[in-house]
Amino acid sequence: MENLQGLLENFGPLLLIIVVFYFFMIRPQMKKAKEAKKFKENLKKGDHVVTIGGIHGKLDELNDTTVVIDINGKFKLTVERSAISPEYSKGTGESTLAQQPRK
Structure with a gap:
């Protein structure tokens, strides 16, 4: 139990930073790229x-x-x-x- 708690104390902030980075940086960029691709495919x-x-x-x-x-x-x-x-x-x-x- 102490081992798990120590592991969470050490890697918890790192995991939190990774999750925040994904939701604020990577995910919006992927969404924007998907919309741009759809726009270019629907040109007429x-x-x-x-x-x-x-x-x-x-x-x-x-x-x-x-x-x-x-x-x-x-x-x-x-x-x-x-x-x-x-x-x-x-x-x-x-x-x-x-x-x-x-x-």
Whole structure:
């Protein structure tokens, strides 16, 4: 019994740190990666997106690893699917793009 109590006193704080580290660091990162993967798999033609470089546009063509983005109806840009930002693309839409001044 004393052996078990001594073992818990020595390794208890270490186990607690590991559990806290898992729930505050690893688990949220795994959840975020899963959501990003789901977002990239559900992209479809016509979706408004923002790249990680800040380029706004509408998806014109989708391939296995790349997408073609139509920028303002004048340019077409081919980028990797991984270059589409899920964080910024969720908030874009017609109203955001319509507010931009046309030249």
